[in-house]
Amino acid sequence: MRLLHIFLIIILIFNFNLIKADEIQTENKIAKNLRCLICQGQSVYDSDSEFALSLKLVISNKISDGMTEEQIYSFLKKKYGEWILYDPVLNKNTYFLWLLPLLIFLAGGAIIIKKLYIRK
Amino acid sequence: MRFKIIPTIIIIVFTATFIIFFKGLKNSNIYTPNVDLEKKVPSLVFKSFDTNLDIISENIFNKNKFYLVNIWASWCIPCRDEHKFLMKLKKREEIELIGLNYKDNNKNAQNFLGELGNPYDKIFVDKDGTSSINWGAYGVPESFLIYKNKIIKRYIGPINNRNVIEIEKIIK
Numbered sequence: 001m002r003l004l005h006i007f008l009i010i011i012l013i014f015n016f017n018l019i020k021a022d023e024i025q026t027e028n029k030i031a032k033n034l035r036c037l038i039c040q041g042q043s044v045y046d047s048d049s050e051f052a053l054s055l056k057l058v059i060s061n062k063i064s065d066g067m068t069e070e071q072i073y074s075f076l077k078k079k080y081g082e083w084i085l086y087d088p089v090l091n092k093n094t095y096f097l098w099l100l101p102l103l104i105f106l107a108g109g110a111i112i113i114k115k116l117y118i119r120k
Numbered sequence: 121m122r123f124k125i126i127p128t129i130i131i132i133v134f135t136a137t138f139i140i141f142f143k144g145l146k147n148s149n150i151y152t153p154n155v156d157l158e159k160k161v162p163s164l165v166f167k168s169f170d171t172n173l174d175i176i177s178e179n180i181f182n183k184n185k186f187y188l189v190n191i192w193a194s195w196c197i198p199c200r201d202e203h204k205f206l207m208k209l210k211k212r213e214e215i216e217l218i219g220l221n222y223k224d225n226n227k228n229a230q231n232f233l234g235e236l237g238n239p240y241d242k243i244f245v246d247k248d249g250t251s252s253i254n255w256g257a258y259g260v261p262e263s264f265l266i267y268k269n270k271i272i273k274r275y276i277g278p279i280n281n282r283n284v285i286e287i288e289k290i291i292k
Contacts, residue, residue: 038258038259049259050222050249050259050260051249051253051258053249054223054249054250054253055253057248057249057250057253058253058254061250079162079253079254080256107129111126
């Protein structure tokens with residue numbers, strides 16, 4: 001009986017750790033996707049500035065409040081602007097940024113196809 | 121013809137890239153935060169400095185008055201520089217100064233105010249910096265001019281004489 005108790009407790013602790021680990025993982029993922037606004041060139045995850053430390057705390061609080069990743073991004077975007085997000089959203093300022101690689105890819109493909117056909 | 125199209129495309133692409141980067145050289149790459157984000161005062165709970173009570177932000181800015189929310193800390197050197205300007209603003213009756221003590225030790229904060237004077241009508245504490253993030257602030261020192269529950273002006277960094285003149289002009 002005693003053994004069973006200990007066994008159950010161990011299982012409980014293990015499960016609890018798993019849940020927590022999951023939270024920490026999403027927290028780190030979010031922090032890596034955010035730009036530290038007062039120490040540019042670093043992500044919030046990498047930075048140890050006061051701003052980044054508080055922001056990490058806010059993120060973990062929001063996660064335990066049950067907010068999803070998307071909700072946290074939109075919350076921070078509302079507070080600090082789009083600049084805080086490393087992943088730029090497609091809009092009229094960034095469409096060139098998003099479409100240029102695609103255009104280059106297509107142009108390259110066209111050149112290759114053209115060469116192949118001419119060789120034949 | 122085929123041999124001419126490809127080199128021309130390459131030359132065009134290279135010149136275009138060159139022009140873009142050359143123009144980019146002259147652009148300032150210092151990021152200036154967008155200061156007109158979220159005009160409304162965010163709703164959050166503050167802890168009072170001396171009584172440790174929780175106060176909702178809507179209840180702080182409810183009078184028909186101007187408010188200057190100033191984020192400060194005793195360990196923050198620029199806060200010392202801006203302190204005399206806050207003392208200057210304290211003399212004005214149209215404006216109420218609200219301090220948010222950022223990541224500070226209560227005793228050090230008391231000493232700071234004892235040494236330089238207390239310009240604030242109300243002080244709140246932000247022990248772990250989360251209130252400041254929820255407010256939308258960058259750090260210390262930072263000030264927000266508020267009127268009718270709206271943030272009308274934001275000063276990132278210490279307040280200087282020019283800012284004081286500007287604030288005095290607004291609250292007249």
